Amino acid sequence: MLTAEQVIHYAAPDNLLQDRVILITGAGDGIGKAAALACAKAGATVILAGRTVAKLEQVFDQILELNTAEPVIYPIDLEGAKQDDYHQLAVALDNQFGRLDALLLNAGILGQRTPLNNYRQDVWDKVLKVNVSAQFQMTQALMPVLEKSTDASVVFTTSSVGKVGRAFWGAYGVSKFAVEGMVQTWAAELEGLGNVRINAINPGATRTNMRAQAYPAENPNSLKSAEEIMPAYLYLLGSDSSEVNGQSINAQNR
Ligand code: NDP
Numbered sequence: 656m657l658t659a660e661q662v663i664h665y666a667a668p669d670n671l672l673q674d675r676v677i678l679i680t681g682a683g684d685g686i687g688k689a690a691a692l693a694c695a696k697a698g699a700t701v702i703l704a705g706r707t708v709a710k711l712e713q714v715f716d717q718i719l720e721l722n723t724a725e726p727v728i729y730p731i732d733l734e735g736a737k738q739d740d741y742h743q744l745a746v747a748l749d750n751q752f753g754r755l756d757a758l759l760l761n762a763g764i765l766g767q768r769t770p771l772n773n774y775r776q777d778v779w780d781k782v783l784k785v786n787v788s789a790q791f792q793m794t795q796a797l798m799p800v801l802e803k804s805t806d807a808s809v810v811f812t813t814s815s816v817g818k819v820g821r822a823f824w825g826a827y828g829v830s831k832f833a834v835e836g837m838v839q840t841w842a843a844e845l846e847g848l849g850n851v852r853i854n855a856i857n858p859g860a861t862r863t864n865m866r867a868q869a870y871p872a873e874n875p876n877s878l879k880s881a882e883e884i885m886p887a888y889l890y891l892l893g894s895d896s897s898e899v900n901g902q903s904i905n906a907q908n909r
Pocket of ligand 1: 685
């Protein structure tokens with residue numbers, strides 16, 4: 656495995672993801688959009704999953720301009736999706752590709768930045784649904800198609816506030832702690848069994864809508880762009896990390 660510093664500065668070989676089929680949630684905006692474009696540039700066929708079709712269509716068009724593998728749009732709302740919706744997704748992937756080589760569980764929501772004493776129950780439920788339960792359900796439903804890959808990588812998205820509890824991060828912080836625990840548990844269960852590995856990535860402070868919502872007074876230009884943190888994503892999604900399982904990886908030093 657590469658060192659933490661080497662992962663952050665990973666130089667992806669040309670065509671790293673050639674012929675890999677990669678599903679990215681929240682692919683229409685922010686980090687997910689940058690990941691979709693980076694994966695397409697590296698040769699992957701990208702399934703653009705998300706809830707706002709107009710945004711997914713824009714990413715679709717940008718990928719077409721790269722003259723690489725044609726992506727696929729798969730609209731799904733993680734807040735409302737049921738088990739059957741995830742199974743339909745698995746069937747669609749199986750029918751079209753016969754496998755899934757990587758799953759980037761990137762979509763997430765922030766919820767309220769307020770003390771837990773005042774936290775609203777409905778927001779709590781929504782954040783835990785989108786950031787934890789939906790991630791679990793999707794991964795569980797897609798496991799049979801992941802198992803058909805010779806080298807499948809599942810990447811959950813964590814956060815610094817999911818490693819050390821911090822005031823006012825509410826359900827979001829709790830949800831990211833849950834993601835860290837889910838990754839450790841699942842990875843331990845899969846260790847040595849087959850070709851599926853599960854890790855977490857922490858993007859670190861990145862210039863996106865979510866970051867601006869969390870830190871409205873911050874100068875966005877002081878932050879890394881989503882494109883700048885892609886080396887670690889490409890490392891985890893490609894085969895150079897095939898021996899890495901159960902790790903929580905930082906995409907930048909901040
Ligand atoms: P953005 O808010 O910019 O993007 C979030 C993406 O998730 C959007 O594409 C959004 O879709 C999608 N999404 C939200 N809710 C749903 C839903 N119910 N169903 C389907 N898709 C949904 O956030 P970032 O790009 O900043 O965050 C990406 C990930 O990185 C998140 O998991 C976040 O927690 C994590 N993270 C981000 C950090 C940062 O500094 N930016 C730091 C640490 C972690 P739509 O555009 O349609 O709303």
